[in-house]
Amino acid sequence: MKKLFNIGSLALLTSLFMASCGNSEQSNSSQVDHSAHTTETPAEAPATTSATTSTTSNTITVESNDQMQFNVNELHVKAGEPISLTLKHVGKMGKEVMGHNLIVLKAGADVAKFSEAALQAQETDYIPQSSDIVAHTDLIGGGEESKIEFTLDKPGTYDFICSFPGHASLMKGKIIAE
Template sequence: MNAKTKTSLVILMGFLAITSCGKKETAPAEESVEVNESTAETTAPKTEENVLVIEGNDQMQFSTNELKAVAGKPIKLTLKHVGKIPKEAMGHNLVILQEGTDQAAFALKANDAKATDYIPESEKASIIAHTKLLGGGEEDTIEFTIDKKGKYPFLCSFPGHVAMMKGILIVE
């Protein structure tokens, strides 16, 4: 490892240590959203079962490790990076893989795929869908359909994140 890489890692680790410690921010209690029945019906129709939202943060964590969807119906998945660190240092994406995919082998190949935002070209057949690589404050929504019931692994393919940022999409 060269000196530049070591210095970058030390700076990143120090920044992570500082930002992950301390008081968590919470939204003020007096903020409320007024919803009337006509608005609720037009913005969130009851027929949209497969609307999923997941967050990634600066502590390399997804907000959940389990998502559920109905087979054969379109899935609308939104990934929100709720942290503040830019994607070059703490990028997050969400990659949904085919059942049976070797996640560790996929992650190793992803480490070398910086040019394609850590989505390895050689593994396209293993990928059902994926979001863009996001930095703090960004979000991305993808739409796809899975016809077959099953348990599909998902992960963040940014180098080193798969150890903590993974889960299962259960399609019933």
């Protein structure tokens, strides 16, 4: 019986020793310096939802991604001056499954009606024949970009959308020409 007690005692002491070692590890990990951690937004996080172009330049870059988002939903430009707009697809998916374009529509255009017509225009990359189009980029996939140049002659609010099927409800915004 004495041997069982000694083996049991040894097992108990071993368990306590292992548990205390585990606790010292936890103690050490709780002393980790977390001051290096910040609450800043990571670089790959989606950008802000609005942007303003410079008052002296109408040069704009709009990013699109694999989550069906533009990084901006409002742009301000000078009316009557040339605009250079680059659409950059920062995602990885191909244009067959997550294609994006940016179509600028005339002020007052019916966006819903235009979007319906776009669904029927697969052979032209979902860009229908329409007098409501001011300018449009090409349909692009991940890692690609497309640049357009146009002028909004009159002050006003102009809608822009992505016409890829199902995207216009989320990928839309306004250009305000002042």
